[in-house]
Amino acid sequence: MVPEEQINVSRLSKLYESYGYMRFKMSKFEEYDTYVKNKSFLTSDNVITFTDTTGKLMALKPDVTLSIVKNSKDDIGFAQKVYYNENVYRVSGESRSFREILQSGLECIGKVGRYEISEVLKLAVDSLGLLADDYVLDISHLGIISAALDGCKVGADVKKELLTYFGSKNICGAEEVLEREKVDATNGERVLKLMTCNGGIAETLPLLKSISDQTMAPFVEELEEILSVLPDKNVRIDFSVINDMRYYNGIVFQGFVKEVPKSVLFGGQYDLLLKGMRRNSNAIGFAIYLDELKEKDDVGPDVDVLVLFSDDSSIKKVSDTVDTLRKKGKKVAAQKEIPTGLRYGEIIRV
Amino acid sequence: MLNIALPKGRLGEKVYGMFAAAGYECPSVLENSRKLIFENEEKGVRYFWVKPSDVAIYVERGAADIGVAGKDILLEYEPDVYELLDMKTGICRMAVAAPKDFHDNKRKTLKVATKFTNIAADYYAKQGRDIDIIHLNGSIEIAPILHLSDVIVDIVETGKTLKENDLEVVETVAPISARLIANKSSYKFNVKAVEEMVKSLRKIVEEKA
Numbered sequence: 052m053v054p055e056e057q058i059n060v061s062r063l064s065k066l067y068e069s070y071g072y073m074r075f076k077m078s079k080f081e082e083y084d085t086y087v088k089n090k091s092f093l094t095s096d097n098v099i100t101f102t103d104t105t106g107k108l109m110a111l112k113p114d115v116t117l118s119i120v121k122n123s124k125d126d127i128g129f130a131q132k133v134y135y136n137e138n139v140y141r142v143s144g145e146s147r148s149f150r151e152i153l154q155s156g157l158e159c160i161g162k163v164g165r166y167e168i169s170e171v172l173k174l175a176v177d178s179l180g181l182l183a184d185d186y187v188l189d190i191s192h193l194g195i196i197s198a199a200l201d202g203c204k205v206g207a208d209v210k211k212e213l214l215t216y217f218g219s220k221n222i223c224g225a226e227e228v229l230e231r232e233k234v235d236a237t238n239g240e241r242v243l244k245l246m247t248c249n250g251g252i253a254e255t256l257p258l259l260k261s262i263s264d265q266t267m268a269p270f271v272e273e274l275e276e277i278l279s280v281l282p283d284k285n286v287r288i289d290f291s292v293i294n295d296m297r298y299y300n301g302i303v304f305q306g307f308v309k310e311v312p313k314s315v316l317f318g319g320q321y322d323l324l325l326k327g328m329r330r331n332s333n334a335i336g337f338a339i340y341l342d343e344l345k346e347k348d349d350v351g352p353d354v355d356v357l358v359l360f361s362d363d364s365s366i367k368k369v370s371d372t373v374d375t376l377r378k379k380g381k382k383v384a385a386q387k388e389i390p391t392g393l394r395y396g397e398i399i400r401v
Numbered sequence: 402m403l404n405i406a407l408p409k410g411r412l413g414e415k416v417y418g419m420f421a422a423a424g425y426e427c428p429s430v431l432e433n434s435r436k437l438i439f440e441n442e443e444k445g446v447r448y449f450w451v452k453p454s455d456v457a458i459y460v461e462r463g464a465a466d467i468g469v470a471g472k473d474i475l476l477e478y479e480p481d482v483y484e485l486l487d488m489k490t491g492i493c494r495m496a497v498a499a500p501k502d503f504h505d506n507k508r509k510t511l512k513v514a515t516k517f518t519n520i521a522a523d524y525y526a527k528q529g530r531d532i533d534i535i536h537l538n539g540s541i542e543i544a545p546i547l548h549l550s551d552v553i554v555d556i557v558e559t560g561k562t563l564k565e566n567d568l569e570v571v572e573t574v575a576p577i578s579a580r581l582i583a584n585k586s587s588y589k590f591n592v593k594a595v596e597e598m599v600k601s602l603r604k605i606v607e608e609k610a
Contacts, residue, residue, distance in 0.1 A: 185590065187589040187590065189589065219482070219483055219484045220483040220484065220485055221483075221484040221485075222485075222486075223484075223486065223487035224484070224487075249592075250592070287589070291483070291585075307585070307586040307589045307590075308586075309586075309590050310463075311463070311586060312461065312462050312463025312584055312585075312586050312587065313463075313481065313585070313586060314585065314586065
C-alpha cells in the first residue's frame, strides 16, 4: 500500500464505521468453486488458481462480493452491513497480465429497503468526497431502462444491443436499431429521450417524470424518494450506467473523480445474483478502486536538509546537527557525498 | 479547455473542417508545420493530431476529452468511451472479400486474414463458423492470392484495390463512419461544453446530409 492509499483506506473505514458497518476480513484465497458458478459476475474470466495441501483447487480472490454473500445469513429481518479493504487479483489493462488491485467497499445484505439503499448511496457520495474535491456520482435505475425497453416489444438480443447503446450514449446507433426493428414512434421516442435524460437531480427528475408511462412510474417514484436524501450537488442521474442485468437490478451507480479517466466507484443492487444462489435476501453494495486514483505528483524535495560531513567530522557533532533539525520537523539525510539524483532543500556542512 | 484528438490524414482534415464550421476553429491547425498541438484559447479547444488508430486510446485514458475515431477502431478495440455522434464522414464498410472464383466450402475451417482480428472473430462466431485467423498488419489483399488465407476481412471504400487484385466483396460485416467519442469521466466534469459541441456538430452533419 502506498501512503496515500493507506490514508484513503483509514478515512473510508472511519466513515463506514460511523454508519454502523462492520469490518469484514477475509482470507486471500477462496475455493475456486465459488467463482465457477458465477463466472460472468466477475469482471474478468481469469483467476489465479492453485491446489492446496488437501488437493482442493483454490483461487486468489478476484472479487470480494461473492465471498461476502457466501458468508452472509439468509432469511433475516435485518440488514447485514459490512465493509472491507482487500486486495483482489485480476487481469487488467492492455498488458493482459494479473495485477493486485486494492479495493475498498461495502455490502448491505438481508432485508434491504429504500432507507438502506439511500444510506448506501449517501455513503458512496461521502466516500468520493473523502477522495477528491471534485467528484460526481452518476445514478441510474435499471427498472426504468427495462420498462422503456419492454415497451419496444423487441427480442432479448435487440434489447441487449440497445442496452450497449445506452452505455455508450450512442443515440445514432439506437435510432438505427429502433428504425430497423420498426418500433412504434411513442416507445422509440421514449427510449431516445431516456438516453439523453441526464443531469442534476432537480433538473432531471421532472424531465424523467414527463416521459414516464405506467410501467416506468413506480420505479421513477422509488428513485425520487431515494434521491430525496442526497445532495443535489455532485449527484447526477445518468442512464448510461448499466451494470450487467443478469445480476443487477434497480438502482445502479458509478462514481467519477476529476482527473481520473475511469470510474473509481462502482455499485448497485444485486438481488438477482442472490436469487441465482437460491437466496431470498436483497443486497446493495459498492466497491472503490483505490489504485485508479492518481498518486499526487510529489514536487517537493526528497529531504529538506542534506547534512554533509567528512571522515574528520566528529560523529557527535553530526548526530546533534541531525537531531536538532529533525526536532524542527525536517527530513534530514546525513551523507559524506551528495547522492546522485537526490532532491534536497538546503545543504549544511559539518 | 477541451482537448480534442484528431486522426492524422485526410479524414482528420475533413473532420477539423466540421469542427471549424461548428464554431471551434483554430486556423493554425491547417498550416503546414510539424507542430502536433494547436490551441484556440478563446474557443476553449486544443487540437492535436495522432495516428488514427490511437485516437481511442488517447480518449479512453483521458489524455483527450474528445476525439474522432473510425467505427472500425471502436468495433475492434471496444474502448470504454461514449460514442456521441455519427459524423457521417469517412464512410466505408467492413467487408469480407475473396478471389472472384471463391467457393465457400462450409466443411472446412475458413482461413481469414485481417488487421481486425476481434471484428472477424466476432462476426464468424455469431454464425457459428470455425475459422483460423491470421493477423496481418497491411497489404491484406495479397493473402488470398498467395493462398495464405481463403478470405480477408478489411475496410472497403471504393473497392478499387480489391478489383485490381482480382478480389470482390462477398459479405458486408458492418458499415463504418467517423464517430465523435468522449472520455466518460471528463464528460461528467465538462457536460455543458461537450453537449454544446455535440449539438453544434450535429447541426453541421445534418446540413451536409
